[in-house]
Amino acid sequence: MSAIASLISAALVIMIYSILYRENPLFRVGEGILVGATVGHAVVQAIFNVRDLAIIKVQQGLATGDISKILYVIPILLGIGLYLQFSKKYRYVSKISIAFMLSVGIALSMRGLLYNNVIGQIKGAIMPLNTIEGIAYTIGLISVLLYFVYEEKTSRIAGPLPNLGRYVLMITMGAYFANSIMGRLSIVIGTMDGVLVTPSIYLVPVAALVIVADVLTRRKQAE
Amino acid sequence: MSNVSKQISSIVLVVVSLVILVDFFWANPTLKSLATDLNNWAVVIGAFALGLGAYSLLTRHSKRILQKKESWIFSVLLLATMFLFIATGLITGSVTSDEYNFIYALMVQPLSSALYGMNAFFIASASYRAFKAKNVESGLLLVAAIFLMLKNAPIGEAIHPILPQIGSIFWDFAGATGMRAILIGIGIGTLAIGLRIIIGQEKTPLGGAE
């Protein structure tokens, strides 16, 4: 990438980081560019998706007489149906399209989670109770599960276990919080590597000066 | 009229989800290809949905520009960038062309990694603000976090080799207890909400709370 391009990239990074100081016009420049770019990107991808996933398939289907490919006309129609929500009279058509997407999503996540989260995790939880870990893990797990029991009578019968579950949950949250830090630091270090090279590095003192000037003028105004 | 549509919607819900669910329990090549097709269909409809979003964004920002609302200039910038990407993508015919890669690497990559990396700064401010041992719960949260940090950073082992070991004990415990229970809970919860949607008890996501 040329020097000018890397300078622009670095400037955009600094603009976004300026939100750490306060909301300001430079942040809004970064915001506008990022939103515009990502929506534009999504639009392009959507157009190509419709072309590659649907229109080409329908064309192939018509050419070869493959019915399963011709049926790709249906999602195209359902997709167009989404736009009928602007018409009060035909809004119900768009609900069919939404129902379709929702049912695909919910069914896929039901079957995925049933296997991975429920059966897989129960299988993983079964362990011999002849070690300290085995006993501690089992009690800990049961307590947290009891914490997630919402019916009042049942949770009263469980006694102190739901409370213990809450404590175990806190240990979990603390551990998962800390464990993600290294990855996030790697990213900020990587981003800074892009800024802390010539000529981009000269933008840092400029940004610092702008902020100092802003602090001083704001203080004066406050007085 | 809308009654008929409601019926169609419920039929779609039940049939489509049953196909996908049954495909999971019963390995059958026809069913499998049908389930894959249904999934692709959803992606196609989703692609059309993007037009709704783009339209909404376009009207909101062009209104701002036309009414010369405060800071309308940022709306101009937003729409200009959006059209730049659309035009580049459509003219070069792909999102992997050199020109497209150039503007993507120039704008989207630095901005998104800047935001992603900003998390590190927020971890710092949250460490100071939120990790206070006000009670047993927050005390445990804090202790677990500190030992995990000492496990991950090479400095922990340099201070004392036992520190990462304690961290590992916390980590294994957290994974085998709290995380496992959360995952089981989410699995059961998703099954429940899925059933509610499919049998038509949960109407809100279809936008029909009447």
Next chain:
Amino acid sequence: MLETLNLASKGKYVPKIREHPGVKAIQEALGRATEMGRPVCYSPGTQSLYSTKYAGDTAAALTILGYTAQEAVKTGADLIVGISQPTVLPVAEEVVRQAYKLESREDEYVEGETVRFYSPNQWGFATSYVGMMHREKAAANFLFGGHAAEAMVIAENGATVGAMQIAGSTNVYQLPFFLVSCEYTLIGEDEYAAAAYLSTDPSQKGIVFGQDLAKLITIGLIVLGSVLATFGNSAISSLLSM
């Protein structure tokens, strides 16, 4: 397990469900916002309606959105909903419009402003949402549904502008961040239970009880399996591997 859920949902027994403090806090946050004369904002996540992992999460977030919107209209708080996924947009618009209609305040719903589409990209969404919170000086911020790494960027900026924040998610990697940055966090299944709790239909509470039963069965399986495993019997494990 499926059978239990189904039976309980049709059951006549209406169990008493423990209320999560986060649910009550939604009203508190709305009241506070009205007092301060500042708006509240809501994000139903950055995952699509047909996401294979977070579809349930998104659906629950939309149910809670319906409740929040209605309560917001009741208390007179200004509501701004930020949308990331285009597939969620029409649904969220409809849900919020309905809520305004139910309180006969349709005139207060502003097309394109009450529910705003930002960007399907998580970071494009995050900058807009964060910028909006700063500019509108949000008094409360509700984050439900599937959020990814943008979770903490949004939540910490919310804390900076002094918003009271209530979050819920089933993304286990983001929950710790919500927990430290927000006043109330609905962890995993809490969110689903809240969605059921908030619905007016009493039979919905039955299904929460069904979920409870499923968890008790799970505990039973784990205990039984572990005891058997201690004596070298792996009957339960092999049963589950079928």
Next chain:
Amino acid sequence: MSDFIETLSKNYKQVIYIGLFLVLTIPRVYPLGLPIPLSDTTMGVYNQIEALEPGDVVVIGSSISASIYAEVYPQYIAVMRHVLGQEGVKVILVDHIPEAPIFTERAIEEANAYSYKAYGEELVHLGYIAGDEAAISGLCRDLHDLLQVDYHGTSISEISMLDDINSAEDFTIVLDFTASADSQYWLNQAYATYGTKIALGLTAVKVTDAYAYYTAGQIFGIVESTKGAAQYEILIDQPGLAAQGMDAQSLAHLFFIGLILVGNILYFVKGGKNQ
């Protein structure tokens, strides 16, 4: 003075942000050389590669995308440099997600791979193979049956090094760099079926699941996040971005712990009142 402290506590966030910025930048300018102890998991990978002999075949899989680039790419290139340095060893590069080939090509260029190994004779890039577990299973069963061309569009039958490489039985070791499910696929398809030795390069989050396989002896090593990458760079005596970044990592972790402690001390000094 008290005025100063008041401004400070009011703007504590900005003070913390400046602090973190300094903690991250100072070690870049003045490297501190904080110790980086070597882990067994990293040594496992290193020793196995050191023990390779001419004629051995190394398969390197990748699921590197922009989102895990910062954590996994430094490991990928460090290990690749090490493998390239082993004389007579054949290297097969393969990608498991559509975004990965760009990073694979970038690594080939950065590691100057062609000066170590001639393309097609000792090094080949197969590119992205669609089909998740089925793709890896096909690769393990019969590479020639699965693929027609490599990443550059050259016909597989024209690539001489692949002549006597047919199935996973001919792979000496497999190294997979990922945060996705393909590590599991390799375990299922190559290790479980053919007994091929496997090692992984992973993000910090992903390591947990894999550690159990390591202790059970099913994988011979793990390179863990940027920490593992830094260790590897030191092992092969080519300190790169990861090793340089470790100072900042260590300092930043200490900074966070310090903030937690300071926050708590202030909290208890003020008598645990609400601030």
